[in-house]
Amino acid sequence: MKEIKLFGIKKPIIGMIHVDALPGTPNYNDNVKNIINKAKAEAAKYKNAGIDSIVIENMHDIPYLKRNVGPEITTLMSIIGYEVKNATDLPCGIQILAGANKEAVAAAHSAGLDFVRAEGFVFGHVADEGIIESDAGELLRYRKQIGADDILIFTDVKKKHSSHSITSDVDVVESAKAAEFFLSDGVVVTGASTGTEANIEEVKKEISSGRPVILFLDLGYSFYPVRHYIVAIGYNDERGYLIAHSGVEKDKTFSYKEIQTAWERTGFGTILITPITPKGK
Numbered sequence: 001m002k003e004i005k006l007f008g009i010k011k012p013i014i015g016m017i018h019v020d021a022l023p024g025t026p027n028y029n030d031n032v033k034n035i036i037n038k039a040k041a042e043a044a045k046y047k048n049a050g051i052d053s054i055v056i057e058n059m060h061d062i063p064y065l066k067r068n069v070g071p072e073i074t075t076l077m078s079i080i081g082y083e084v085k086n087a088t089d090l091p092c093g094i095q096i097l098a099g100a101n102k103e104a105v106a107a108a109h110s111a112g113l114d115f116v117r118a119e120g121f122v123f124g125h126v127a128d129e130g131i132i133e134s135d136a137g138e139l140l141r142y143r144k145q146i147g148a149d150d151i152l153i154f155t156d157v158k159k160k161h162s163s164h165s166i167t168s169d170v171d172v173v174e175s176a177k178a179a180e181f182f183l184s185d186g187v188v189v190t191g192a193s194t195g196t197e198a199n200i201e202e203v204k205k206e207i208s209s210g211r212p213v214i215l216f217l218d219l220g221y222s223f224y225p226v227r228h229y230i231v232a233i234g235y236n237d238e239r240g241y242l243i244a245h246s247g248v249e250k251d252k253t254f255s256y257k258e259i260q261t262a263w264e265r266t267g268f269g270t271i272l273i274t275p276i277t278p279k280g281k
Contacts, residue, residue: 004017005167006091007052007053007091008052010231011229012050012052012053012091012231013050013051013052014053014054015046015049015051015053015054015055015270016054016057017039017042017043017046017056017057017084017253018058018059019035019038019039019057019059019060019077020034020038021058021060021062022035022058022060022061023073023226024072024073025061025073026062026063026240027060027062032076033047035076035080036076036079039080039083039084039085040087043084043087043088043090044087044088044253046090047088047090052090052091053093053114054084054090054091054092054137055090055092055096055117056077056080056081056092056093056094057075057094057095057117058077058096059097061073061097063128064098064129065098066099066102066127066129066130066132067098067101067120067129068103069096069103073096073100073103074100074103077094077096077103077104077107078106078107078108078110078111079111081094081108082110082111085111085112085113087165091111091115092114093108093113093115093116093117093152093154094107094108094111094113094116094117095116095117095118095119097125098127098129098132099119099120099129099135101116101119101120101121101135101139101153102135102142104116104117104175105139105143105146105148105203106146106148108151109146109147109151113151114150114152115151115152115153115154116151116152116153118135118139118153118154118155118211119155120131120132120133120134120135120156121134121135121155121156121157121179121182122134122136122157122178122179122184123167123170123175123178123180124166125163125164125167126163126165126166127192128162129164132162133240134238136155136179136182136183136184137182139153140153140183141180148252149165152185153185153186154185154188155184155186155187155188156188156190157176157179157180157187157188157272158172158173158189158190171202171205172189172202172206173206173209175187176189176209177209186272187272188267188270189206189213189271189272190270200260203215203232203236203242203270204237206272207233211234211266211272212231212232212233213270213272214230214232214270214271214272215229215232215244215263215269215270216228216229216269216270216271217229217244217259217263217265217266218262218265219262224266228246228247230244230252230254231243231244231246232244233245233251233263236253240255240256240257241253241255241256242256242259
């Protein structure tokens with residue numbers, strides 16, 4: 001297994017670039033050069049704002065294909081990734097929807113990127129695109145075959161925009177443990193869908209299992225946002241608050257109500273990275 005030293009800091013902020021619709025998809029605007037230049041411009045803004053890492057994703061290729069995309073998508077995503085990486089010199093990752101994890105690894109390897117975000121790594125679920133079966137075994141074997149072991153794989157657990165009724169007896173903690181057992185390099189926790197409420201009880205379960213949870217909050221106002229990351233490390237149900245590291249402050253308390261309000265303003269942004277034991281330890 002790998003020890004994650006990619007970001008150089010314990011609490012990296014990762015910015016997402018949703019590239020414009022790509023060739024062959026219904027919303028494609030017939031201008032590849034503009035797609036590349038727009039992604040580079042957004043990447044530059046992220047770097048200037050002090051973001052630690054960037055991910056590119058084909059968000060606008062709706063409706064998504066299930067588990068595969070054509071070479072026109074993989075090729076252009078690889079080119080965009082290469083341009084973004086070279087323009088910013090930041091750690092850079094990629095996700096190709098929906099669940100095209102092998103194509104994402106191939107694009108990352110070709111472009112010299114650092115990681116992929118993979119959905120459907122462990123356990124099956126029903127997504128917008130249909131039934132998604134887990135691909136951990138196939139994906140990691142493919143990564144080995146093409147010599148891409150340096151590409152980290154961060155995996156969604158209990159993924160948003162999906163039904164998890166078939167694994168309703170497996171909570172997010174057990175899903176994360178399964179991903180770790182199947183050699184995931186890190187896990188991603190989200191709410192039920194983009195912009196909908198994540199479950200604070202799930203956050204508390206992760207904390208109880210010894211896994212700190214990174215929450216993206218907006219502690220400001222509608223007219224003056226103050227976006228901020230905290231690392232939740234504990235909680236007190238009797239007094240109704242989370243305990244978190246916030247900037248240089250350790251063990252700061254946030255009431256559940258305060259967390260819920262500030263968390264909702266960011267669309268319930270959440271990151272969970274599981275610890276990895278280096279080889280030989």
